[in-house]
């Protein structure tokens with residue numbers, strides 16, 4: 638006779654690679670409560686790769702990059718989607734799934750990139766270059782998305798630009814992602830000066846000396862400055878970095894991105910030693926198990942977008958999804 642697996646023991650075995658046992662044991666009742674609330678409301682929880690393992694691995698139904706989160710939410714039969722991430726991610730889910738209830742566990746969680754540009758600024762840029770297609774990074778508000786032709790994420794920015802088959806594009810708001818796209822595609826990019834407050838903290842000279850001392854494989858997010866990207870063996874979205882490591886399994890790796898990424902990958906790749914010159918995103922870290930349970934208990938942290946705005950912002954997101 639096969640023994641029924643003990644859910645606490647299973648959780649403990651998986652999380653103990655990255656967390657002390659006492660922390661997991663203390664969190665277990667809350668994790669169980671979240672599971673019961675999800676069943677009660679028919680809800681699915683989607684988490685970004687920057688969420689801590691207690692949220693991503695123990696409470697979420699899906700963890701991935703911002704493109705994959707939206708794709709999961711769209712395909713999910715759940716009528717309620719709880720986003721463990723930041724506002725632009727929850728807004729994107731709401732735009733794609735207008736008939737679902739969408740909750741953001743930490744409803745105040747913003748993003749320095751999304752806050753760096755307004756709809757008025759996009760209109761002004763477009764007036765200066767009326768024939769140039771405009772691309773908004775998904776890290777923007779719905780109001781900004783409503784002003785552009787197509788959206789992209791870091792996972793599909795190169796595909797989106799190549800799909801347009803034009804010599805010049807406007808790409809907003811991240812100057813470093815825009816530089817990455819220009820270098821990789823040869824397309825002239827008119828950029829905005831936005832930066833991610835987390836990725837701009839990495840310094841090329843530090844990375845060079847860490848690598849010389851450790852021989853680690855270096856992976857960077859395209860939101861890192863150009864000189865930092867130049868030090869990396871691989872540049873890609875959070876999902877692309879995870880896929881690279883799961884396939885290659887280098888003995889040592891250094892992720893130039895948010896700290897939680899390494900913990901999430903270490904759950905499945907215990908043989909990789911992660912060196913951690915990582916930085917925390919305060920917006921992502923606003924999500925906790927307590928905030929997730931509260932959102933599911935009260936169903937109050939809902940995302941609403943005015944229908945006229947939603948209609949204009951949805952089209953560029955749908956075009957991005959069509960590119961894949």
Ligand code: 13P
Pocket residue numbers: 686701702703704776790791792833858860873874875876
């Ligand atoms: P990804 O699209 O790579 O998940 O990145 C989102 C983000 O906010 C990175 O800082």
Ligand code: SF4
Pocket residue numbers: 723747748749750751776833834835836860895918919920921
């Ligand atoms: Fe925004 Fe940077 Fe945080 Fe990503 S890491 S959510 S780009 S502030």
